[in-house]
Every structure is written in structure tokens, then in C-alpha cells.
Amino acid sequence: MESLKFIFVTGGVMSSVGKGIVSASIGKLLQSAGVNVYSVKMDPYVNVDAGTMNPFQHGEVFVTEDGGETDLDLGHYERFLNINLSREANITTGLVYKNVIERERRGDYLGQTVQIIPHVVDEIKRLLRKNLVSSKAEVQIVEVGGTVGDIEGLPFLEAIRQLRMEEGYGNTLFVHVSLLPTLEVTGEIKTKPTQHSVQELRRIGVQPDVIVARSREPIGDQVKEKLSLFSSVPKEAIFSSYNVKSIYEVPLVLEAQGMGSYVMRRLGLSATNSDAGAGDHMGSWRSFVSNITGCDKEVSIYMVGKYATFQDAYLSVVEALVHSSAHIRVKPRLRWVESEAIEHTSAAEALREADGVMVLPGFGKRGTEGKISATEWARVNRVPFLGICFGMQLAVVEYARSVLGLDANSTENDPGTPNPVVDLLPEQGSVVDKGGTMRLGSYEVETVEGSIIRRLYGSTVIRERHRHRYEVNPAYVGRLRERGLNITAVSRVGARVEAVEIRDHPFFLATQFHPEFKSRPMSPSPPYLGFVKSIASAKHGVEG
Numbered sequence: 001m002e003s004l005k006f007i008f009v010t011g012g013v014m015s016s017v018g019k020g021i022v023s024a025s026i027g028k029l030l031q032s033a034g035v036n037v038y039s040v041k042m043d044p045y046v047n048v049d050a051g052t053m054n055p056f057q058h059g060e061v062f063v064t065e066d067g068g069e070t071d072l073d074l075g076h077y078e079r080f081l082n083i084n085l086s087r088e089a090n091i092t093t094g095l096v097y098k099n100v101i102e103r104e105r106r107g108d109y110l111g112q113t114v115q116i117i118p119h120v121v122d123e124i125k126r127l128l129r130k131n132l133v134s135s136k137a138e139v140q141i142v143e144v145g146g147t148v149g150d151i152e153g154l155p156f157l158e159a160i161r162q163l164r165m166e167e168g169y170g171n172t173l174f175v176h177v178s179l180l181p182t183l184e185v186t187g188e189i190k191t192k193p194t195q196h197s198v199q200e201l202r203r204i205g206v207q208p209d210v211i212v213a214r215s216r217e218p219i220g221d222q223v224k225e226k227l228s229l230f231s232s233v234p235k236e237a238i239f240s241s242y243n244v245k246s247i248y249e250v251p252l253v254l255e256a257q258g259m260g261s262y263v264m265r266r267l268g269l270s271a272t273n274s275d276a277g278a279g280d281h282m283g284s285w286r287s288f289v290s291n292i293t294g295c296d297k298e299v300s301i302y303m304v305g306k307y308a309t310f311q312d313a314y315l316s317v318v319e320a321l322v323h324s325s326a327h328i329r330v331k332p333r334l335r336w337v338e339s340e341a342i343e344h345t346s347a348a349e350a351l352r353e354a355d356g357v358m359v360l361p362g363f364g365k366r367g368t369e370g371k372i373s374a375t376e377w378a379r380v381n382r383v384p385f386l387g388i389c390f391g392m393q394l395a396v397v398e399y400a401r402s403v404l405g406l407d408a409n410s411t412e413n414d415p416g417t418p419n420p421v422v423d424l425l426p427e428q429g430s431v432v433d434k435g436g437t438m439r440l441g442s443y444e445v446e447t448v449e450g451s452i453i454r455r456l457y458g459s460t461v462i463r464e465r466h467r468h469r470y471e472v473n474p475a476y477v478g479r480l481r482e483r484g485l486n487i488t489a490v491s492r493v494g495a496r497v498e499a500v501e502i503r504d505h506p507f508f509l510a511t512q513f514h515p516e517f518k519s520r521p522m523s524p525s526p527p528y529l530g531f532v533k534s535i536a537s538a539k540h541g542v543e544g
């Protein structure tokens with residue numbers, strides 16, 4: 001069997017140094033040379049998947065086509081590489097142990113003492129190889145979550161150490177992304193923390209082959225020489241990832257230093273195409289980046305949600321707005337509004353300067369009245385509006401209250417509401433476990449002729465990703481329709497409400513599905529693009 005090729009990306013000094021973006025960028029560089037790549041994230045936490053975690057802890061839960069609730073880095077990989085990943089591309093400690101323990105209970109290890117080495121580590125290696133084989137990619141980029149030195153990351157580092165032995169030096173590459181802090185007072189870039197984290201890696205038996213030095217400014221030769229000396233990494237394998245305006249610039253920054261060809265050479269890959277990839281060329285990537293960084297016509301979008309203080313909770317939504325804005329060359333200025341804060345002032349006060357309003361996805365009662373007032377304000381004042389998932393459900397509540405005059409709510413917020421216009425999906429009634437039990441992943445949706453949504457997608461049947469337990473109650477659909485709320489998309493199976501619109505409004509669209517998960521740099525999500533276009537044309541006369 002042909003050997004498998006892996007690039008392992010570890011992180012040094014602290015978390016949030018941008019390992020995910022560097023991993024995605026390396027993939028992008030290989031892809032642009034015609035290499036077929038796939039990406040995997042290993043997360044050391046014990047949750048089986050990211051679905052049960054509060055977005056305040058790890059940011060958004062990214063939903064894959066096949067309904068996996070995964071780490072947000074998978075979203076970066078999908079967007080940079082323009083590929084769809086499977087739920088299996090996110091390997092957590094919880095999943096690894098679950099598989100091992102299930103096997104132990106079945107008796108598959110009969111007679112053996114089940115241990116971290118070899119059994120847990122073997123399971124990690126099995127999952128990595130399985131991903132690479134089923135994706136049919138030539139190279140798999142594996143990001144090891146957490147920071148080198150964490151106790152819980154040890155089995156993952158042991159697995160990559162063993163894979164080097166098994167697949168060979170020429171087929172494996174260890175990339176260490178590490179922070180080089182700058183001293184405020186002297187402006188000096190310090191390498192010591194990175195020296196320590198390389199030592200920690202070596203102690204475990206992993207000698208990095210490449211260092212990506214994450215710093216405020218580009219690093220000079222002297223710093224590279226010092227890093228090279230202390231870490232035994234050749235100077236030509238030390239790359240600088242400095243602060244840039246947009247994450248999408250990172251592949252360009254690394255490419256300018258020759259990282260793509262270095263990695264190709266080191267893994268014995270030959271460029272089959274000087275500028276290929278899954279439809280994305282570096283040339284068009286470059287113009288996409290210059291559209292992001294070079295536009296000055298602002299559109300100010302007010303983002304109403306419960307996690308407004310932590311924007312990673314809505315990462316894909318933000319990226320979909322970035323893609324859409326770049327497409328029509330405007331600059332999105334996002335203003336984050338805590339929905340609860342609106343309850344203490346008023347929507348008119350909080351949203352006064354909004355060119356457009358989004359009501360974001362979410363769970364639970366807190367802040368819902370604020371979201372409902374924001375929706376009402378945008379509807380009545382004819383300000384472009386986009387609601388996603390919970391945002392759509394609450395738009396229906398708002399309409400039922402204001403236009404139908406009902407004392408209405410979602411049963412998620414008020415289980416005893418006299419008019420449950422939004423209620424549990426029928427199949428959710430018997431669900432007890434919280435993990436992986438929502439209506440998840442891609443489903444077919446039919447759009448209605450003459451609607452905004454049909455115009456934006458240009459097709460009758462679309463596929464979008466979902467993550468919800470509640471839906472618009474079918475018992476109210478007739479009344480809502482009669483009073484002018486247009487149901488403009490329904491699921492192919494079960495005829496569930498998937499989108500609502502209001503006529504006589506510049507742009508009022510809300511969807512049950514999450515179109516942001518499929519937005520890509522070169523092909524922005526249609527609802528987001530339509531929303532940003534409607535704002536831009538009202539404000540600047542910009543037509544996309």
C-alpha cells in the first residue's frame with residue numbers, strides 16, 4: 001500500500017495563536033499546487049463532540065453536511081479549502097475513549113489490560129488513517145488542539161510520534177506554531193517561550209520540522225537564526241506569521257516566504273498544477289483579499305444575540321458577511337448588541353444607526369424579548385433584516401404578537417404560552433440525551449416561486465445545514481400566511497417552515513437553516529449576499 005502523508009500542526013506557548021488558520025493556510029498552499037488535501041482537528045477535551053459545549057467556552061459549534069457538531073476550526077478548513085468535511089474530521093478525547101470503551105465492553109480486547117498505550121493511541125491512529133483513506137486525499141493536515149504541555153494532549157502527541165515511525169520521515173511533517181511575544185517597553189521580539197515549548201515537544205519525542213512564528217511584526221533574520229539554533233530547525237523552515245488585517249491574508253503571507261514549495265519538497269510532492277485547487281486559484285484569492293482590505297464604503301450591521309460579547313460564538317455568520325461584503329466591495333462594520341441590553345433600553349435607541357439588523361442563532365429564554373423588539377423595529381422601520389434559526393422563530397413570534405394580536409411565544413421560552421407558534425419538532429418529544437440529538441446537518445428545502453429566497457438561490461430545491469429542536473408550529477401556519485407572513489421555503493420531507501419573508505419591505509428574510517455554514521470566499525451564501533446587497537444599494541447605490 002502506498003504510504004499516507006500527514007502534516008501535523010501543534011501549538012506552543014498559549015492557545016489562540018492561530019493554529020487553525022495556519023493549518024488551513026498550509027492546505028491552501030498545497031491545494032493551489034494541485035495537491036488534494038483533507039483536514040482534521042484533534043481536540044483533547046473529553047466531550048464526545050462540540051455540540052454540548054457553551055459557545056462562550058470554545059466559540060461556535062460548526063455543523064458539517066453530515067450533521068456533525070464540530071470545532072469551529074473545521075469551518076476555517078472548509079472555507080479556505082472549499083471542501084466539505086465529514087463529522088469524522090473532528091476527533092476528540094471523548095470520542096476516542098468512547099470507541100475504546102465500547103470495544104472493551106463488546107469483548108474485543110478480551111484478556112488484555114486496556115491502556116492508554118497502546119489501545120487509546122492506536123484508536124487515535126486508526127481514526128486518522130480512516131479519514132485519510134476515505135477522503136482519498138494525498139495529504140492530510142492534522143491540527144492538534146490545545147497547547148504542547150497540556151496533560152490531556154499527551155496521547156495525541158504520542159500518536160503523531162508513532163505515525164512518524166510508521167509512515168516514515170518523508171511522509172510526515174511536524175509544524176509547530178508558536179507565539180513570539182513582543183516586549184511592550186523595548187519593542188523586542190522574544191523567542192524564549194518558543195524555545196521552551198520546542199523543548200517540551202522534544203521531551204515527548206517530537207522534533208519539529210517547521211516553525212511558524214506568530215508575532216505582531218514580521219520577524220527578521222536574527223530572530224530566525226536564534227530560533228533555528230535553539231530549536232534545531234533549519235532557518236529556511238522558519239516562517240513568520242505576523243498580524244494581518246484579514247485571516248485570508250495568511251496563505252499569501254506564508255506563500256511569499258516560500259512555505260508551499262518547502263512543504264512540497266519535504267513531502268516529496270510534485271506540483272501537478274501551478275494554480276489549481278478546488279476551483280480556487282491563488283489569483284482570485286488575492287483579489288478576494290484585496291476586496292476585504294481595500295474597500296471603504298461602510299455598511300453598518302447590528303448583530304443582536306446573547307453572546308454578543310464573544311464574537312467567536314458566531315464565527316461562520318461573520319465570515320459569511322465578510323465573503324458577501326467582499327463580493328460587492330463594501331466594508332462591513334459589525335456592531336454587537338447584547339439582546340438583553342435592548343430590554344433595558346429600547347430597540348429604537350440601541351439600533352438607531354443600523355443600516356441592517358441580524359438576529360442571531362441561539363438557545364434559551366434569556367434576551368429573547370430584546371431580539372423580538374429588534375425584529376419588530378427592523379420590520380416596522382423597513383430596515384434590511386436577516387434572522388437565522390432562533391432569529392426566524394422569534395420573527396414568527398413577533399409577527400404573531402404584533403400583527404395577529406396573539407399572546408404568543410415559543411415553548412422554548414415559555415412552556416405554558418397560550419399560543420405556541422414555535423414548538424418542539426414532533427420527533428424531539430421522546431429525546432432525552434442532549435448530545436447529537438437535534439435536527440442536524442443538511443436537508444433538502446423547496447423554495448417558493450416569486451420569493452426573495454428563490455431569486456437569491458436561483459433554484460427550486462436547495463440543501464442547507466440545520467441545528468435546531470424547535471420549529472414553526474404547523475397549526476399556526478395558515479393564520480400567519482393569511483395575515484401576510486410569507487412562508488417561502490419548506491423542507492422537502494415533512495413540509496417544515498424553512499424561511500419566512502415579508503412583502504413591502506426592502507429586505508426581510510429569516511431562515512430556519514444556517515446558510516452561513518456553506519458560505520465560501522468565492523461563493524458567498526445567497527441569503528447573506530442578498531442581505532448585504534440590499535443594505536449597500538440603499539446606502540451607497542452599490543449594485544452587486
Ligand code: GLN
Binds near residue numbers: 364391469471
Ligand atoms: N433554540 C432554537 C431551537 O432549538 C434555535 C436553535 C438555533 O438557533 N440554532 O430550535
